[in-house]
Amino acid sequence: MRPKHREHHRTARIAWLRAAVLGANDGIVSTGSLxxxxxxxxxxxxxxLATGIAGLVAGAMSMAAGEYxxxxxxxxxxxxxxxxxRRELAADRGGEDRELAAIYVGRGLEPALAKQVAEQLMAHDALGAHARDELGITDTFSARxxxxxxxxAASFAVGAAQPLLVTVLAPGAYLIPALAGTSLVFLAVLGALAARAGGAGMAVGALRVTFWGALAMAVTAGVGALWGTTVA
Structure with a gap:
């Protein structure tokens, strides 16, 4: 017996991958910039140190609340x-049958075949067929x-832990370059991994994330330096 053919598609992990990548990216950029x-x-x-811890906790909770x-x-x-x-199916099942068939005709099926497919799918799971083919709602992409x-929240905390750890370990004289350098390296790695997981070019993904991260850090550091000079 031939082994069953199985295909692995990236679309099944888009939802959690999006949340995880955005969380980790925001954790590095916002906490590192702060x-x-x-x-x-x-x-x-x-x-x-107090600022970094507060930024990690507040950012993780904010990400969780906003995403939820x-x-x-x-x-x-x-x-x-x-x-x-569901109400439309109960009120006019025949009309919904024709509507589903018209969708399949629009996708390239012959009218007779489209009608047959619509009837069989409606008999099997009418609401599921309309949810998938009319509304675009599937288990893979349904909201969770x-x-x-x-x-x-978890990915933000992991991302924010990187600049916070550098703050604890780096000598004071080298803190700013160490923070900026390590944060940009981690952003580049994250962007490359996210691009690879999504099937895109790793170099482009790394460059895109690194550019915006560097811009955010540069602007924030500039404001901090200006404030420190003004107050002093």
Missing amino acids: LLGVAAAHAAPETL VSVHSQADSEAAELEQE PIQAALAS
Whole structure:
């Protein structure tokens, strides 16, 4: 017996990958930029450490809350769409059958075959067929608020831990270049890995993330340095 053919597609992991990559990226950029700005303002080491910890905790909670609210709104919309489709199926099943057949004709099937396919799918799972082919709602891409919130919070904390650890370990005289350099390296690696997981070019992904991270850090460090000079 020939082994069953299995295909592995990246689309199945898009939802959690998006949340994880955004979380880790934000953790490095926001916490690294925050620490660079405070360090450029000549803050004391204990102030830097407290700032980094507060930034990690606040950022992780903010990411979790924002992702949960956003994805839950999507889930609510999906539920409302499915409920409306359920009512339409109960009120006019024949019309919904013809609507599904028209969708398949639009995708290239002959009208007779499209009608047959629509009838068979409607007999098997009418709501599921309309959810997938009319509304674009599938199990793979359905909204999962709790999963997205946890992934965002955890990945943000992991990303934010990198600049925070550098702040603890790096000598004071080399703190700013160490923070900037290591953060950009980690951003480049993250961008490359995310691009590879999504099937895109690793170099382009790394360059894109690194550029915006460097810009954010440069602006924040500049504001911190200006503030430190003004206050001093």
